[in-house]
Amino acid sequence: MTAPWLAAELVPAADRDAAPGTSLRLAASRCSACDRCSFPATGTCTWCGATGSDPERLSDGTAVAATAVLHRTPGAVVEVPYVVALVRFARAGLDVLGRVPGATDPAAVPPGTPLRVVAESLPDGRLHFAFEVGAHVPPQ
Amino acid sequence: MNVLIAGVGLHPFGRFPLAVEELGRAAAIEALADAGVSYPDVDLTVVANVGEGMAKGQRIAERLGATGRPVLSVESACASGAAALLAGRDAIESGRAGIVLCLGVEKAPRGFIAGAGFEPWQEASGVGVTPIYFALQAQELLAATGGSVQDLAAVSVKNHGNGALNPNAMYRSPVTAEEVLRSKMVCPPLNLLMLCAPNEGAAAVVLMSAELARRRGVPQPVAVRAVALATRSPGDWFIPAPSRLSEVRSSPTLTAAAAAYQEARLGPGDLDLVECQDTDAASELIAYADLGLCAAGEEVKLLRSGDTQIGGRIPVNPSGGLLSKGEPLGASGLGQVHELVTQLRGRAGPRQVPGARIGLAHVMGAGHVSAVTILAAA
Numbered sequence: 001m002t003a004p005w006l007a008a009e010l011v012p013a014a015d016r017d018a019a020p021g022t023s024l025r026l027a028a029s030r031c032s033a034c035d036r037c038s039f040p041a042t043g044t045c046t047w048c049g050a051t052g053s054d055p056e057r058l059s060d061g062t063a064v065a066a067t068a069v070l071h072r073t074p075g076a077v078v079e080v081p082y083v084v085a086l087v088r089f090a091r092a093g094l095d096v097l098g099r100v101p102g103a104t105d106p107a108a109v110p111p112g113t114p115l116r117v118v119a120e121s122l123p124d125g126r127l128h129f130a131f132e133v134g135a136h137v138p139p140q
Numbered sequence: 141m142n143v144l145i146a147g148v149g150l151h152p153f154g155r156f157p158l159a160v161e162e163l164g165r166a167a168a169i170e171a172l173a174d175a176g177v178s179y180p181d182v183d184l185t186v187v188a189n190v191g192e193g194m195a196k197g198q199r200i201a202e203r204l205g206a207t208g209r210p211v212l213s214v215e216s217a218c219a220s221g222a223a224a225l226l227a228g229r230d231a232i233e234s235g236r237a238g239i240v241l242c243l244g245v246e247k248a249p250r251g252f253i254a255g256a257g258f259e260p261w262q263e264a265s266g267v268g269v270t271p272i273y274f275a276l277q278a279q280e281l282l283a284a285t286g287g288s289v290q291d292l293a294a295v296s297v298k299n300h301g302n303g304a305l306n307p308n309a310m311y312r313s314p315v316t317a318e319e320v321l322r323s324k325m326v327c328p329p330l331n332l333l334m335l336c337a338p339n340e341g342a343a344a345v346v347l348m349s350a351e352l353a354r355r356r357g358v359p360q361p362v363a364v365r366a367v368a369l370a371t372r373s374p375g376d377w378f379i380p381a382p383s384r385l386s387e388v389r390s391s392p393t394l395t396a397a398a399a400a401y402q403e404a405r406l407g408p409g410d411l412d413l414v415e416c417q418d419t420d421a422a423s424e425l426i427a428y429a430d431l432g433l434c435a436a437g438e439e440v441k442l443l444r445s446g447d448t449q450i451g452g453r454i455p456v457n458p459s460g461g462l463l464s465k466g467e468p469l470g471a472s473g474l475g476q477v478h479e480l481v482t483q484l485r486g487r488a489g490p491r492q493v494p495g496a497r498i499g500l501a502h503v504m505g506a507g508h509v510s511a512v513t514i515l516a517a518a
Contacts, residue, residue: 006261006264006265007259007260007261010261036374036385037385038383039382039383040382040383046374047374047385048374064276064280064386065276065279065280065283066276066279067272067275067276067279067327067328067329068327068328069266069269069271069272069327070325070326070327071252071326073252073263073266073268073269074251074252074254074263075254075260075263075264075268076263076264076265076266076268076269077264077265077266078264078265078266082266084266084267084269084272084276086276088386089386090386093385093386093387094383094384094385094386095377095383095384095385095386096382096383097267097272097276097382097383098265098267099265099266099267106328111283122264122265124264126264128261128264128265
């Protein structure tokens, strides 16, 4: 029995037993009409409004840009400071925003840095996705 | 052009021990007096506000008098003021109204703006934070233009310098690049003095049909040449979207600017001044290209040329911008209109743009909302 997810719909059902720190895939969708991807997955395409889509999974990306949040923000359960990166998933053609808990400085995540999606245990005990420097490790 | 601005009014931007209704009333009364209009003459009141609750427009407008006339509330994040102008302009163009009062007013809490449309998971996980978006845009801009944090500081220095000449601004002291770069880091590369502060204030605009303005002998009217509002297209990325398409790159400001230039039958080369959404220093630079003041990639070059200073080829944010005025969300767009009208009437005192005849105002906010307004001396 794993901890509850902050937003289970962001993670494919098959990956929801991932342990903190291990690789994970994100659940995106690919529109059957325009072939563009959306994250979070949506039944109605973000871009063209068509209904009908296929699952698309995001696992390995590269950093586009990174910054840090140094001051507490409304509603956040995570402790400051933390690094946030915009990560490019080439096959899906999507850039996704997420935290990089293992980094303390955005300079450690320069553009082009390979990042994989992992499960992270938040301070309130819930699981969420995060990014970690390195390549995807498929679950055993 | 059938719609004119007959009068403008403003309550200074800052922090005040006044209710939102009082802030709004002060700006509205000034605008009505400037236009030579009494409130019972107003056919429609459009109230722009983000943070107040149900029936806010009616509550705020009631302080001006219970005239029984329609009051419309509009909320479009930082573009709320322009949305009010759009609604008011269209009401006159359609013949449904002869005089419209557009009133923007806000009492925004201190600190980061909450409730900018983020999902609960975005906020809880720490990515529902507005300056993250500005910081990442800034990183990409600097990478694409070869600019540096010195250039971001230079935008802040320029706007704070202009704001020192504006009695309605919240921050009225010039700053040096060193002071900007030494100020508290918020989200790298953005320091505190490179970001605008949400605050309080009000701005009001009285719109009138050209025929009515002529009959009433309105002095120094200003023509509304265009008001265009845009939202997200594929390729746009802004608050609160958690992802974007990698390959397409566009902006709702590009969409709004194209529509506004077409409507006004004018181009960027016709402008004498611009008030743009400098939520942060990089956002002003991004707007340079999106509004057509320069080609994409040339934003830093345009800044360094000095052309966007007062006295330059195309002064940007002569009012001091949001960086020195602060941003009362519902009021900021009409605050820009107030500045353009003041400039086009030649009444801006020490921050006057010489010979100003045509001005553009640009707002952009959460929900990928962007609006471009073009005004001309009538």
